Amino acid sequence: MPMTSKTDRHIALADKYGAHNYHPLPVVVARARGPFVWDVEGKRYFDFLSAYSALNQGHNHPKIVAAAKKQLGLVALTSRAFHNERLGPFLELLCKATGMERALPMNSGAEAVETAIKAMRLWGYRSKNVPAGKAEIIVCSENFHGRTTTIVGFSSDRSSSEGFGPATPGFKTIPYGNAAALEKAIGPNTVGFLFEPIQGEAGVIIPPEGWLTAVRAICSEKRVLMCADEIQTGLGRTGKLFACEHEDVKPDLYILGKALSGGLYPVSAVCAGDEVLGLFTPGTHGSTFGGSPLAAAVGLAALKAILDERLPQKSAKTGAYLKSQLETLEHPNLKDVRGRGLMLALEFKTRVRPLVESLMRLGLLAKDTHENTIRFAPPLNLTEAQAKEAFALIKKAVVDFPS
Numbered sequence: 439m440p441m442t443s444k445t446d447r448h449i450a451l452a453d454k455y456g457a458h459n460y461h462p463l464p465v466v467v468a469r470a471r472g473p474f475v476w477d478v479e480g481k482r483y484f485d486f487l488s489a490y491s492a493l494n495q496g497h498n499h500p501k502i503v504a505a506a507k508k509q510l511g512l513v514a515l516t517s518r519a520f521h522n523e524r525l526g527p528f529l530e531l532l533c534k535a536t537g538m539e540r541a542l543p544m545n546s547g548a549e550a551v552e553t554a555i556k557a558m559r560l561w562g563y564r565s566k567n568v569p570a571g572k573a574e575i576i577v578c579s580e581n582f583h584g585r586t587t588t589i590v591g592f593s594s595d596r597s598s599s600e601g602f603g604p605a606t607p608g609f610k611t612i613p614y615g616n617a618a619a620l621e622k623a624i625g626p627n628t629v630g631f632l633f634e635p636i637q638g639e640a641g642v643i644i645p646p647e648g649w650l651t652a653v654r655a656i657c658s659e660k661r662v663l664m665c666a667d668e669i670q671t672g673l674g675r676t677g678k679l680f681a682c683e684h685e686d687v688k689p690d691l692y693i694l695g696k697a698l699s700g701g702l703y704p705v706s707a708v709c710a711g712d713e714v715l716g717l718f719t720p721g722t723h724g725s726t727f728g729g730s731p732l733a734a735a736v737g738l739a740a741l742k743a744i745l746d747e748r749l750p751q752k753s754a755k756t757g758a759y760l761k762s763q764l765e766t767l768e769h770p771n772l773k774d775v776r777g778r779g780l781m782l783a784l785e786f787k788t789r790v791r792p793l794v795e796s797l798m799r800l801g802l803l804a805k806d807t808h809e810n811t812i813r814f815a816p817p818l819n820l821t822e823a824q825a826k827e828a829f830a831l832i833k834k835a836v837v838d839f840p841s
Protein backbone atom coordinates (compact mmCIF):
# COMPACT_ATOMS: atom_id res chain seq x y z
CA MET A 439 0.00 0.00 0.00
CA PRO A 440 1.43 3.46 -0.84
CA MET A 441 2.58 5.59 2.12
CA THR A 442 0.35 8.59 2.76
CA SER A 443 1.44 11.73 4.57
CA LYS A 444 -0.22 12.99 7.76
CA THR A 445 -1.63 15.82 5.65
CA ASP A 446 -3.26 13.41 3.19
CA ARG A 447 -4.74 11.30 5.98
CA HIS A 448 -6.35 14.29 7.73
CA ILE A 449 -7.73 15.64 4.47
CA ALA A 450 -9.11 12.24 3.46
CA LEU A 451 -10.89 11.87 6.81
CA ALA A 452 -12.52 15.30 6.63
CA ASP A 453 -13.47 14.65 3.01
CA LYS A 454 -15.07 11.35 3.87
CA TYR A 455 -17.10 12.46 6.89
CA GLY A 456 -17.64 16.18 6.34
CA ALA A 457 -20.08 18.07 4.12
CA HIS A 458 -18.18 19.55 1.18
CA ASN A 459 -19.27 23.15 1.69
CA TYR A 460 -15.67 24.48 1.48
CA HIS A 461 -12.77 24.04 -0.91
CA PRO A 462 -9.84 24.44 1.51
CA LEU A 463 -6.21 24.64 0.51
CA PRO A 464 -4.48 21.28 1.07
CA VAL A 465 -2.78 22.35 4.31
CA VAL A 466 -3.58 20.92 7.74
CA VAL A 467 -2.81 23.43 10.47
CA ALA A 468 -1.59 22.08 13.79
CA ARG A 469 -0.58 25.20 15.75
CA ALA A 470 -0.22 28.93 15.43
CA ARG A 471 1.29 32.05 16.98
CA GLY A 472 1.02 35.70 15.94
CA PRO A 473 1.03 35.94 12.12
CA PHE A 474 2.25 32.33 11.65
CA VAL A 475 0.71 28.87 11.49
CA TRP A 476 2.52 25.51 11.33
CA ASP A 477 1.11 22.48 9.56
CA VAL A 478 1.11 18.88 10.78
CA GLU A 479 4.40 18.27 8.95
CA GLY A 480 6.05 21.14 10.86
CA LYS A 481 6.18 23.64 7.99
CA ARG A 482 5.65 27.34 8.85
CA TYR A 483 3.39 29.71 6.88
CA PHE A 484 2.41 33.36 7.07
CA ASP A 485 -1.33 33.55 7.70
CA PHE A 486 -2.49 36.22 5.25
CA LEU A 487 -6.17 35.36 5.62
CA SER A 488 -6.46 35.69 9.41
CA ALA A 489 -9.62 33.56 9.39
CA TYR A 490 -11.36 36.16 7.22
CA SER A 491 -10.21 38.95 9.59
CA ALA A 492 -11.11 37.25 12.89
CA LEU A 493 -7.43 37.26 13.91
CA ASN A 494 -6.62 40.98 13.78
CA GLN A 495 -4.72 40.54 17.08
CA GLY A 496 -2.76 37.56 15.69
CA HIS A 497 -3.14 33.90 16.62
CA ASN A 498 -3.25 33.03 20.33
CA HIS A 499 -2.72 36.58 21.56
CA PRO A 500 -1.21 36.01 25.04
CA LYS A 501 -3.52 38.45 26.87
CA ILE A 502 -6.68 37.07 25.26
CA VAL A 503 -5.56 33.49 25.96
CA ALA A 504 -4.80 34.43 29.59
CA ALA A 505 -8.25 36.02 29.99
CA ALA A 506 -9.91 32.91 28.52
CA LYS A 507 -7.91 30.54 30.74
CA LYS A 508 -8.69 32.57 33.85
CA GLN A 509 -12.39 32.60 33.01
CA LEU A 510 -12.43 28.86 32.27
CA GLY A 511 -11.17 28.32 35.83
CA LEU A 512 -14.17 30.28 37.16
CA VAL A 513 -17.32 29.91 35.09
CA ALA A 514 -17.78 29.60 31.32
CA LEU A 515 -21.53 29.74 30.85
CA THR A 516 -24.43 31.04 32.90
CA SER A 517 -26.94 31.74 30.11
CA ARG A 518 -28.58 35.13 30.31
CA ALA A 519 -31.05 33.75 32.84
CA PHE A 520 -28.52 34.96 35.46
CA HIS A 521 -26.10 37.88 35.53
CA ASN A 522 -22.36 37.38 35.29
CA GLU A 523 -19.39 39.51 36.36
CA ARG A 524 -17.85 39.88 32.90
CA LEU A 525 -20.73 41.07 30.76
CA GLY A 526 -21.05 44.62 32.14
CA PRO A 527 -17.39 45.60 31.64
CA PHE A 528 -17.40 44.10 28.12
CA LEU A 529 -20.56 45.98 27.07
CA GLU A 530 -19.23 49.20 28.61
CA LEU A 531 -16.00 49.07 26.60
CA LEU A 532 -17.90 48.11 23.46
CA CYS A 533 -20.17 51.15 23.84
CA LYS A 534 -17.20 53.44 24.55
CA ALA A 535 -15.31 52.15 21.51
CA THR A 536 -18.29 52.48 19.15
CA GLY A 537 -19.72 55.66 20.70
CA MET A 538 -23.06 53.89 21.04
CA GLU A 539 -25.39 53.67 24.05
CA ARG A 540 -26.14 49.96 24.09
CA ALA A 541 -24.71 46.68 22.81
CA LEU A 542 -26.40 43.32 22.29
CA PRO A 543 -23.98 40.36 22.28
CA MET A 544 -24.44 37.32 20.07
CA ASN A 545 -22.06 34.62 18.75
CA SER A 546 -21.54 34.41 14.99
CA GLY A 547 -21.51 37.32 12.57
CA ALA A 548 -24.63 36.07 10.78
CA GLU A 549 -26.51 35.98 14.09
CA ALA A 550 -25.53 39.59 14.76
CA VAL A 551 -26.76 40.56 11.26
CA GLU A 552 -30.06 38.78 11.99
CA THR A 553 -30.21 40.68 15.29
CA ALA A 554 -29.68 43.99 13.48
CA ILE A 555 -32.44 43.11 10.99
CA LYS A 556 -34.83 42.39 13.88
CA ALA A 557 -33.78 45.61 15.64
CA MET A 558 -34.37 47.73 12.53
CA ARG A 559 -37.77 46.14 11.87
CA LEU A 560 -38.81 46.62 15.51
CA TRP A 561 -37.75 50.26 15.36
CA GLY A 562 -39.77 50.71 12.16
CA TYR A 563 -42.94 49.31 13.73
CA ARG A 564 -42.56 51.05 17.09
CA SER A 565 -41.04 54.39 16.11
CA LYS A 566 -41.88 54.98 12.45
CA ASN A 567 -45.37 53.51 12.48
CA VAL A 568 -44.68 51.16 9.59
CA PRO A 569 -47.75 48.89 9.11
CA ALA A 570 -47.30 45.40 10.61
CA GLY A 571 -45.38 43.03 8.36
CA LYS A 572 -44.42 45.73 5.83
CA ALA A 573 -40.96 46.83 7.00
CA GLU A 574 -38.40 47.02 4.21
CA ILE A 575 -34.61 46.95 4.41
CA ILE A 576 -32.38 48.08 1.54
CA VAL A 577 -29.24 46.05 0.82
CA CYS A 578 -26.46 46.22 -1.80
CA SER A 579 -25.64 44.03 -4.79
CA GLU A 580 -22.70 41.66 -4.22
CA ASN A 581 -23.22 41.90 -0.44
CA PHE A 582 -21.96 39.30 1.98
CA HIS A 583 -23.60 39.26 5.40
CA GLY A 584 -23.52 35.56 6.32
CA ARG A 585 -25.23 32.26 5.61
CA THR A 586 -28.60 32.08 7.37
CA THR A 587 -31.71 31.55 5.23
CA THR A 588 -32.86 35.18 5.52
CA ILE A 589 -29.40 36.55 4.72
CA VAL A 590 -28.71 34.31 1.70
CA GLY A 591 -32.20 35.20 0.47
CA PHE A 592 -31.00 38.74 -0.28
CA SER A 593 -27.57 37.74 -1.62
CA SER A 594 -26.86 38.37 -5.30
CA ASP A 595 -24.30 35.54 -5.32
CA ARG A 596 -26.23 32.63 -6.83
CA SER A 597 -23.98 29.98 -5.29
CA SER A 598 -25.01 31.33 -1.85
CA SER A 599 -28.74 31.47 -2.49
CA GLU A 600 -29.65 28.91 -5.15
CA GLY A 601 -31.41 25.88 -3.72
CA PHE A 602 -32.17 27.54 -0.38
CA GLY A 603 -35.37 29.42 -1.14
CA PRO A 604 -37.98 30.66 -0.56
CA ALA A 605 -36.32 33.98 0.22
CA THR A 606 -37.51 36.02 3.18
CA PRO A 607 -39.50 39.02 1.91
CA GLY A 608 -38.81 42.62 2.92
CA PHE A 609 -35.47 43.31 1.22
CA LYS A 610 -34.69 45.50 -1.79
CA THR A 611 -31.31 45.43 -3.57
CA ILE A 612 -29.55 48.47 -5.04
CA PRO A 613 -26.13 48.78 -6.71
CA TYR A 614 -23.24 49.13 -4.24
CA GLY A 615 -21.73 52.60 -3.87
CA ASN A 616 -24.63 54.39 -5.57
CA ALA A 617 -26.17 57.11 -3.37
CA ALA A 618 -28.76 58.17 -5.96
CA ALA A 619 -30.07 54.59 -6.12
CA LEU A 620 -30.44 54.56 -2.34
CA GLU A 621 -32.38 57.80 -2.32
CA LYS A 622 -34.66 56.49 -5.05
CA ALA A 623 -35.23 53.11 -3.39
CA ILE A 624 -36.38 54.51 -0.03
CA GLY A 625 -40.14 54.32 0.45
CA PRO A 626 -42.48 55.02 3.37
CA ASN A 627 -41.88 51.53 4.83
CA THR A 628 -38.09 51.57 4.58
CA VAL A 629 -36.62 51.06 8.04
CA GLY A 630 -32.93 50.52 7.34
CA PHE A 631 -30.03 50.41 4.94
CA LEU A 632 -27.65 47.47 5.54
CA PHE A 633 -24.22 47.70 3.91
CA GLU A 634 -20.52 46.89 4.19
CA PRO A 635 -18.27 50.01 4.18
CA ILE A 636 -15.86 47.96 2.01
CA GLN A 637 -17.18 44.73 0.49
CA GLY A 638 -14.80 42.01 1.65
CA GLU A 639 -16.11 38.75 0.21
CA ALA A 640 -16.99 40.49 -3.07
CA GLY A 641 -13.24 41.02 -3.54
CA VAL A 642 -12.29 44.09 -1.43
CA ILE A 643 -14.57 46.51 -3.28
CA ILE A 644 -14.07 50.11 -2.13
CA PRO A 645 -17.05 52.43 -2.70
CA PRO A 646 -16.56 55.84 -4.36
CA GLU A 647 -15.26 58.60 -2.11
CA GLY A 648 -18.10 60.51 -0.45
CA TRP A 649 -20.55 57.60 -0.60
CA LEU A 650 -20.60 57.00 3.17
CA THR A 651 -21.15 60.73 3.77
CA ALA A 652 -24.00 60.76 1.25
CA VAL A 653 -25.54 57.63 2.80
CA ARG A 654 -25.43 59.26 6.24
CA ALA A 655 -27.17 62.39 4.93
CA ILE A 656 -29.86 60.44 3.03
CA CYS A 657 -30.60 58.11 5.96
CA SER A 658 -30.89 61.03 8.39
CA GLU A 659 -33.10 63.04 6.06
CA LYS A 660 -35.43 60.13 5.23
CA ARG A 661 -35.47 58.65 8.75
CA VAL A 662 -33.92 55.35 7.78
CA LEU A 663 -31.45 53.52 10.03
CA MET A 664 -27.92 53.40 8.64
CA CYS A 665 -26.56 49.96 9.56
CA ALA A 666 -22.88 49.27 8.94
CA ASP A 667 -21.84 45.63 8.84
CA GLU A 668 -18.26 46.04 10.10
CA ILE A 669 -17.83 42.37 10.93
CA GLN A 670 -14.91 42.19 8.50
CA THR A 671 -13.86 45.85 8.09
CA GLY A 672 -14.13 46.78 11.76
CA LEU A 673 -11.75 46.66 14.71
CA GLY A 674 -8.76 48.08 12.88
CA ARG A 675 -8.70 46.01 9.71
CA THR A 676 -8.82 48.98 7.29
CA GLY A 677 -6.48 51.29 9.24
CA LYS A 678 -9.20 52.91 11.39
CA LEU A 679 -11.08 51.36 14.30
CA PHE A 680 -14.14 51.31 12.01
CA ALA A 681 -14.11 51.74 8.23
CA CYS A 682 -16.93 54.33 8.47
CA GLU A 683 -14.37 56.60 10.16
CA HIS A 684 -12.56 57.03 6.84
CA GLU A 685 -15.30 59.58 6.12
CA ASP A 686 -15.92 60.56 9.76
CA VAL A 687 -19.34 59.01 9.54
CA LYS A 688 -21.20 57.41 12.46
CA PRO A 689 -23.89 54.91 11.48
CA ASP A 690 -26.97 54.21 13.62
CA LEU A 691 -25.99 50.57 14.09
CA TYR A 692 -22.64 48.82 14.02
CA ILE A 693 -22.55 45.07 13.52
CA LEU A 694 -19.33 43.52 14.85
CA GLY A 695 -17.95 40.00 15.04
CA LYS A 696 -14.84 38.08 14.00
CA ALA A 697 -11.96 40.01 15.68
CA LEU A 698 -14.22 40.86 18.60
CA SER A 699 -12.89 37.61 20.04
CA GLY A 700 -9.42 37.61 18.50
CA GLY A 701 -10.34 34.22 17.08
CA LEU A 702 -10.67 32.37 20.38
CA TYR A 703 -14.41 31.97 20.57
CA PRO A 704 -17.35 33.24 18.49
CA VAL A 705 -18.28 36.68 19.81
CA SER A 706 -20.42 39.18 17.89
CA ALA A 707 -22.54 42.18 18.79
CA VAL A 708 -24.89 44.86 17.55
CA CYS A 709 -24.19 48.33 18.93
CA ALA A 710 -26.70 51.17 18.61
CA GLY A 711 -28.54 53.93 20.41
CA ASP A 712 -31.13 53.46 23.11
CA GLU A 713 -33.91 54.37 20.65
CA VAL A 714 -33.08 51.15 18.73
CA LEU A 715 -31.72 48.54 21.17
CA GLY A 716 -33.88 49.89 24.01
CA LEU A 717 -36.91 48.48 22.18
CA PHE A 718 -36.04 44.87 22.95
CA THR A 719 -37.87 43.57 26.02
CA PRO A 720 -37.44 40.24 27.86
CA GLY A 721 -38.40 37.37 25.60
CA THR A 722 -38.11 39.26 22.29
CA HIS A 723 -34.56 38.11 21.50
CA GLY A 724 -31.81 36.00 23.00
CA SER A 725 -29.05 33.43 22.76
CA THR A 726 -27.88 30.69 25.14
CA PHE A 727 -24.20 31.46 24.61
CA GLY A 728 -24.29 35.16 23.63
CA GLY A 729 -22.81 37.30 26.39
CA SER A 730 -21.61 34.28 28.38
CA PRO A 731 -18.87 34.92 30.97
CA LEU A 732 -16.33 33.26 28.68
CA ALA A 733 -17.46 35.23 25.61
CA ALA A 734 -17.45 38.50 27.56
CA ALA A 735 -14.00 37.85 29.10
CA VAL A 736 -12.57 36.99 25.69
CA GLY A 737 -14.36 39.91 24.00
CA LEU A 738 -13.12 42.38 26.61
CA ALA A 739 -9.50 41.21 26.30
CA ALA A 740 -9.73 41.17 22.49
CA LEU A 741 -11.10 44.70 22.31
CA LYS A 742 -8.54 45.94 24.86
CA ALA A 743 -5.73 44.46 22.77
CA ILE A 744 -6.94 46.33 19.68
CA LEU A 745 -7.15 49.64 21.55
CA ASP A 746 -4.11 49.34 23.85
CA GLU A 747 -1.79 48.10 21.12
CA ARG A 748 -2.99 50.73 18.64
CA LEU A 749 -3.73 48.06 16.05
CA PRO A 750 -5.72 50.38 13.73
CA GLN A 751 -2.68 52.68 13.48
CA LYS A 752 -0.37 49.70 12.88
CA SER A 753 -2.73 48.43 10.19
CA ALA A 754 -2.66 51.84 8.47
CA LYS A 755 1.15 51.98 8.52
CA THR A 756 1.97 48.40 7.56
CA GLY A 757 -0.92 48.39 5.08
CA ALA A 758 0.40 51.49 3.31
CA TYR A 759 3.86 49.87 3.08
CA LEU A 760 2.52 46.55 1.78
CA LYS A 761 0.22 48.26 -0.73
CA SER A 762 3.13 50.34 -2.06
CA GLN A 763 5.09 47.11 -2.52
CA LEU A 764 2.19 45.33 -4.22
CA GLU A 765 1.91 48.29 -6.60
CA THR A 766 5.42 47.56 -7.85
CA LEU A 767 4.37 44.10 -9.09
CA GLU A 768 4.31 43.58 -12.82
CA HIS A 769 2.37 40.83 -14.57
CA PRO A 770 0.55 40.91 -17.92
CA ASN A 771 -2.66 39.65 -16.28
CA LEU A 772 -2.58 41.87 -13.19
CA LYS A 773 -5.63 44.14 -13.41
CA ASP A 774 -5.78 46.01 -10.10
CA VAL A 775 -4.11 46.49 -6.74
CA ARG A 776 -6.45 47.90 -4.10
CA GLY A 777 -7.31 48.02 -0.43
CA ARG A 778 -7.19 50.02 2.77
CA GLY A 779 -5.05 49.29 5.81
CA LEU A 780 -4.35 45.58 5.90
CA MET A 781 -7.36 44.65 3.76
CA LEU A 782 -5.61 44.38 0.40
CA ALA A 783 -6.29 42.63 -2.88
CA LEU A 784 -4.74 41.81 -6.23
CA GLU A 785 -7.18 41.32 -9.09
CA PHE A 786 -6.06 39.36 -12.15
CA LYS A 787 -7.70 38.78 -15.51
CA THR A 788 -7.48 35.03 -14.88
CA ARG A 789 -8.25 32.53 -12.10
CA VAL A 790 -5.90 32.96 -9.13
CA ARG A 791 -6.25 29.51 -7.53
CA PRO A 792 -2.88 28.38 -9.03
CA LEU A 793 -1.24 31.51 -7.57
CA VAL A 794 -2.82 30.79 -4.18
CA GLU A 795 -1.46 27.24 -4.32
CA SER A 796 2.02 28.38 -5.28
CA LEU A 797 1.98 30.89 -2.40
CA MET A 798 1.08 28.02 -0.10
CA ARG A 799 4.08 26.01 -1.33
CA LEU A 800 6.27 29.07 -0.72
CA GLY A 801 4.94 29.45 2.84
CA LEU A 802 2.14 32.02 2.71
CA LEU A 803 -1.57 31.24 3.12
CA ALA A 804 -4.12 33.48 1.39
CA LYS A 805 -7.42 32.78 -0.33
CA ASP A 806 -9.03 33.62 -3.63
CA THR A 807 -12.33 35.46 -3.59
CA HIS A 808 -14.53 35.36 -6.68
CA GLU A 809 -12.01 33.41 -8.81
CA ASN A 810 -9.82 36.29 -10.05
CA THR A 811 -9.02 38.17 -6.85
CA ILE A 812 -6.62 37.27 -4.08
CA ARG A 813 -7.05 38.98 -0.72
CA PHE A 814 -4.23 39.72 1.71
CA ALA A 815 -5.38 40.27 5.30
CA PRO A 816 -2.62 39.39 7.78
CA PRO A 817 -2.87 40.05 11.53
CA LEU A 818 -2.57 43.79 12.19
CA ASN A 819 0.52 43.51 14.40
CA LEU A 820 2.58 42.11 11.52
CA THR A 821 5.97 43.85 11.74
CA GLU A 822 7.51 45.69 8.81
CA ALA A 823 10.27 43.07 8.64
CA GLN A 824 7.63 40.33 8.43
CA ALA A 825 5.74 42.33 5.78
CA LYS A 826 8.99 42.56 3.79
CA GLU A 827 9.62 38.83 4.08
CA ALA A 828 6.03 38.04 3.09
CA PHE A 829 6.14 40.41 0.13
CA ALA A 830 9.23 38.63 -1.20
CA LEU A 831 7.16 35.41 -1.30
CA ILE A 832 4.26 37.18 -3.03
CA LYS A 833 6.65 38.69 -5.59
CA LYS A 834 8.21 35.32 -6.35
CA ALA A 835 4.79 33.69 -6.79
CA VAL A 836 3.56 36.49 -9.08
CA VAL A 837 6.75 36.44 -11.20
CA ASP A 838 6.34 32.65 -11.65
CA PHE A 839 2.56 32.87 -12.26
CA PRO A 840 2.03 31.79 -15.89
CA SER A 841 0.32 34.39 -18.09
Ligand SMILES: Cc1ncc(COP(=O)(O)O)c(C=O)c1O
Nearest residue numbers: 546547548582583584667669670
Ligand atom coordinates in the same frame (compact mmCIF):
# COMPACT_ATOMS: atom_id res chain seq x y z
C1 LIG B 1 -19.22 41.51 6.25
C2 LIG B 1 -19.56 40.18 6.85
N1 LIG B 1 -20.74 40.03 7.48
C3 LIG B 1 -21.09 38.86 8.05
C4 LIG B 1 -20.26 37.76 7.99
C5 LIG B 1 -20.70 36.44 8.61
O1 LIG B 1 -19.98 36.16 9.75
P1 LIG B 1 -19.99 34.65 10.36
O2 LIG B 1 -19.27 33.80 9.38
O3 LIG B 1 -19.28 34.77 11.67
O4 LIG B 1 -21.43 34.26 10.49
C6 LIG B 1 -19.02 37.87 7.34
C7 LIG B 1 -18.12 36.70 7.23
O5 LIG B 1 -17.25 36.62 6.41
C8 LIG B 1 -18.67 39.11 6.74
O6 LIG B 1 -17.51 39.26 6.09
